[in-house]
Every structure is written in structure tokens, then in C-alpha cells.
Amino acid sequence: MEPVFFPDDPQFWFETLRTFGHITYGGADFGETVVTTQRIKAGDYDSWHDEWLATADRVADEGRTALTHGHRISARDAFLRASNYYRNAEFFLHGDATDPRILHAYDASVACFREAAGLFTPPIEPIAIPYENTTLPGYLYRVDDSGTPRPTVVMFNGFDGSAEEMHFVGAAAAVERGYNVLSFDGPGQPGTRHHQGLLFRPDWESVVGPVLDHALTLPEVDPARIALLGNSMGGVLAPRAAAFDHRVAALIAFDGIYDLGTITTSPVPGDRAEAERRLRADHDPELDAVLEEAMAASPMVRWAMQQGMYVMGAESPRAFGAAYLDYHVREGIAEKITCPTLVCAGADDGFFAGQPELLYAHLNCPKKLLEFTAEQGAAAHCQAGAQRLAFARVYDWLDETMGAAASAGSVRS
Incomplete structure (x- = not known):
């Protein structure tokens, strides 16, 4: 899809497309997104923050006013949109982990989402999942309040997205x-x-394991029908977890990833072994300079390096590249997956082109590669902008794989 906004900044355009995509399930409105985008200066992270924050504040105020007057549906809708707009506001600020605007917008995003969550029937329940010496924040969605065991989708986001x-x-x-x-x-x-300082870890089975332990304590969860869905970078984390935890009855890689190390080694001269050696070296001023030049030349590289340093705790772009090498399902890991697996792929994925096909090729389990095209308006990374089409196809596969969900077709109010 050709950029409608920010034609010279593919990263700003993708995040705008991502926002348009969230319209489908109430995370944005078209006019609000357009007028906000028109006020933003391309490539200017401060401008991006300021304009999305202003829109989020206005929409959140609409929600509070509606709630005060007893208009619960209007309030819920406004809080959902405001939550997503606040998420947008802090998205590009992670190059400076001490920037106070990060927590201000993030906390507002969570607060608005939780306001909306309480206005669903039944309410979406915030939960704290025991994990090592702390907890993981999350949400439990119930189809109804009957307590009937149902098939359950355990899901998580990726490199830069939230549970909200x-x-x-x-x-x-x-x-x-x-x-x-x-x-x-x-x-x-x-x-x-943001609040606990926890950093990514490649052995994601150590994360999913405690989450499944918690899920299995819930009477609403059918233990024989638990699906695992990983979004974006979750497309490698979820397969990694499913390879080692066979309580997962079905796996959805949205989109699939086989080896993130390919992303950081491909620009480095020499073969893979030499690229890995240089990324992990104590000193490589020449490669450091190459990466800095790449960040200056490419908005996508600039953002990815800054975000990666933030979420991996890396002190330099090269250190982030070295950390990324550990995120893969190579060396026989993908082959350990036994549950039916759906691998999604966008034809014009600007981040992980070719990765879904690699993952699919290494699977020995029952598997399906679900390809999305430009003609469908769904070729972008994680089918941004085509959520209705994408999730119709994803959940139709899941229905057929695990057996139709109880009370299929139930619509929340």
C-alpha cells in the first residue's frame, strides 16, 4: 500500500496505518486520526508526541463527561480510543528512557483502557499473573459470567506494543x-x-509457562483447548514457547518469524559467522559508525535501534544487534512444535519479509501458511489496516482446528 501520509517516512506511515487499523475494533476514529496526522511534522518525534497527546486528552475528556452523565457506551468508546492515542503519544520517545513523557502517556493509556474495561458486559478484568519474584500485568476476557469452561486464546504483543x-x-x-x-x-x-524495568528474554517458554499455570487455575478455561497467539515479534516468541510447552493446543504466529538474527546480520559485511562475531565484539568502531550512519539515513532503522536498546537494555546499537541474535527458533527448536500451527505472512512486510516462510518450512507439525496480499489491502506487517479480514481468517482456522468455540457468534455489549 502506498503511503497516504508521510511519504518520506515509512516508520511514521506504518504507525499511522496501524492506528487506522485499530478503528475496526474501536481503537481509533478516522477523522480523529486524519486531523491529528495532518498536524504532525514528519520525522519529528516531539511533534508526534504532542499532537497525539492533545488528541488523547481531548477524547479522554469526552469519555469522562459521558460517564458523568451516565452514557456508558459513549464513555467506553471514548476511553478505548484515548487509550490507543496515548499509546501512540509515547511510542517514539524511548531513545531517552528518563523522558517523563513516557510514563505520563503510558499511565494515561492504561488508565483509560481500564475505565473502558469496566464498562463491558461482562467487564474485562485486569489481572496480575505471578512471575518469578513479581507479576505480569494482563487482562481476562470472559464471553459471559457463567463460568463455563471455554476454549481460550492466550495472547501477547511484540517488540513495541502493549497488552492494552x-x-x-x-x-x-x-x-x-x-x-x-x-x-x-x-x-x-x-x-x-516502564515500571519494573524488566527486559526481553529469548527463552519465552519461561514467560508463557507461568501464564499457562495461572490460566489453568481459572474455571472458565478449558485446559484441552488453549491457543497461543503472538503478535509481531511475538511471532517468534510464541513458537519458541510452544516448542517447549505442549499444553498449547494451537499456535498462531501473527506474523511468523524464524530468526531475528537475520535482521541484524544481513547488513554486516561477510558471512553470518563473521557478522555475529563483529556484533558481539568488545570493540568495533567501524561497525558502530556504519550503524550510526544507517540510523541517520533510515527512519525505520533509527526507531528500531532506539526501541531495541530500550527494551533489551543494550548500551549501543551494536549491542542491541547482538542481543537480537538470541531470538530465533533455529537449531531444531521449530521442529519441536507439535500442535497445529498457523503462520501468517504479509506480502509487503517492511520488517520481517521472508521470515514467515522460513518458519513454516521448518515446522513438522500440522501447519498452514496464511498469506495476505496487497490486493486485499492486507499486505503490511501484521496485516495493519485489515484487522477484520485478518482475524476472520485466523479465527476460522482456529474454529476448524480446535473445534468450534462455545457460543460462537456471541457478541459482547
């Missing part, structure tokens, strides 16, 4: 179809990185 955003990226769509949902933020993701 997962409402628009799979959770609402699942509940419409009769699935319960447990969404959460793991280490390195916003709910743990």
Missing part, C-alpha cells in the same frame, strides 16, 4: 466468536518495562 493494544489485535475478535482471552505483557513489554 491487544484488544484491537485479536482479543475483541476472539470474544465475538466465543473464545475467552487472557492477554498479558511479558518482560520487555510496556507493562513491565
Whole structure:
């Protein structure tokens, strides 16, 4: 899809497209997104923050006013949109982890989402999942309050998204179809990185394991029908977890990733072994300079390096590149997955082109590659802008794989 806004800044355009996509499940409105985008100066992170914050503040005020007057649906809708707009506001600020605007906007995003959560029927329940010496924040969505065990989708976001955003990226769509949902933020993701300082870890089975332990204590969860969905970078984290935890009955890689090390080694001269050696070296001023030049030349590289340093706790772009090498399902890991697996792929993925196909090729389990095209308006990374089409196809596969969800077609109010 050709950029409609920010034609010279693919990162700003993708984040705008991502916001347009969230319209489908209530995370944005078209006019609000357009007028906000028109006020933003391309490539200017401060401008991006200021304009999205202003829109978020205005929409949140609309929600509070509606709630004061007893208009619960209007309030819920406004709080959902404001939550997503606040998420947008702090998105590009992570180059300076001490920037106070990060926590201000993030906390407002969570607060607005929780206001909205309480206005659903039944309410979406904030939860704290025991994990090592702390907890992981998340949400439990119930189709109804009967306590009936149902198939459940455990889901999480990726490199830069939150559990709150997962409402628009799979959770609402699942509940419409009769699935319960447990969404959460793991280490390195916003709910743990911003306040607890937890950083990403490659052995994601050590994260999903405690989450499944918690899920299995819930009477609403059918233990034989738990699906695991990983969004974006979750497309490698979820397969990694499923390879080692066979309580997962079905796996959805949205989109699939086989080896993130390919992303950081491909620009480095020499073969893979030489690239890895240089990324992990104590000193490589020449490669450091190359990476700095790449950040100056490319808005996508600039953002990815800054975000990666923030969520991995890396002190330099090269250190982030070295950390990324550990995120893969190579060396026989993908082959350990036994549950039916759906691998999604966008034809024009600007981040992980070719990765879904690699993951799919290494799977020995029952598997399906679900390809999305430009003609469908769904070719972008994680089918941004095409959520209705994408989740219809994803959950139709899940229905057929795990058995139709109880009370399929149930719509929340």
C-alpha cells in the first residue's frame, strides 16, 4: 500500500496505518486520526508526541463527561480510543528512557483502557499473573459470567506494543466468536518495562509457562483447548514457547518469524559467522559508525535501534544487534512444535519479509501458511489496516482446528 501520509517516512506511515487499523475494533476514529496526522511534522518525534497527546486528552475528556452523565457506551468508546492515542503519544520517545513523557502517556493509556474495561458486559478484568519474584500485568476476557469452561486464546504483543493494544489485535475478535482471552505483557513489554524495568528474554517458554499455570487455575478455561497467539515479534516468541510447552493446543504466529538474527546480520559485511562475531565484539568502531550512519539515513532503522536498546537494555546499537541474535527458533527448536500451527505472512512486510516462510518450512507439525496480499489491502506487517479480514481468517482456522468455540457468534455489549 502506498503511503497516504508521510511519504518520506515509512516508520511514521506504518504507525499511522496501524492506528487506522485499530478503528475496526474501536481503537481509533478516522477523522480523529486524519486531523491529528495532518498536524504532525514528519520525522519529528516531539511533534508526534504532542499532537497525539492533545488528541488523547481531548477524547479522554469526552469519555469522562459521558460517564458523568451516565452514557456508558459513549464513555467506553471514548476511553478505548484515548487509550490507543496515548499509546501512540509515547511510542517514539524511548531513545531517552528518563523522558517523563513516557510514563505520563503510558499511565494515561492504561488508565483509560481500564475505565473502558469496566464498562463491558461482562467487564474485562485486569489481572496480575505471578512471575518469578513479581507479576505480569494482563487482562481476562470472559464471553459471559457463567463460568463455563471455554476454549481460550492466550495472547501477547511484540517488540513495541502493549497488552492494552491487544484488544484491537485479536482479543475483541476472539470474544465475538466465543473464545475467552487472557492477554498479558511479558518482560520487555510496556507493562513491565516502564515500571519494573524488566527486559526481553529469548527463552519465552519461561514467560508463557507461568501464564499457562495461572490460566489453568481459572474455571472458565478449558485446559484441552488453549491457543497461543503472538503478535509481531511475538511471532517468534510464541513458537519458541510452544516448542517447549505442549499444553498449547494451537499456535498462531501473527506474523511468523524464524530468526531475528537475520535482521541484524544481513547488513554486516561477510558471512553470518563473521557478522555475529563483529556484533558481539568488545570493540568495533567501524561497525558502530556504519550503524550510526544507517540510523541517520533510515527512519525505520533509527526507531528500531532506539526501541531495541530500550527494551533489551543494550548500551549501543551494536549491542542491541547482538542481543537480537538470541531470538530465533533455529537449531531444531521449530521442529519441536507439535500442535497445529498457523503462520501468517504479509506480502509487503517492511520488517520481517521472508521470515514467515522460513518458519513454516521448518515446522513438522500440522501447519498452514496464511498469506495476505496487497490486493486485499492486507499486505503490511501484521496485516495493519485489515484487522477484520485478518482475524476472520485466523479465527476460522482456529474454529476448524480446535473445534468450534462455545457460543460462537456471541457478541459482547
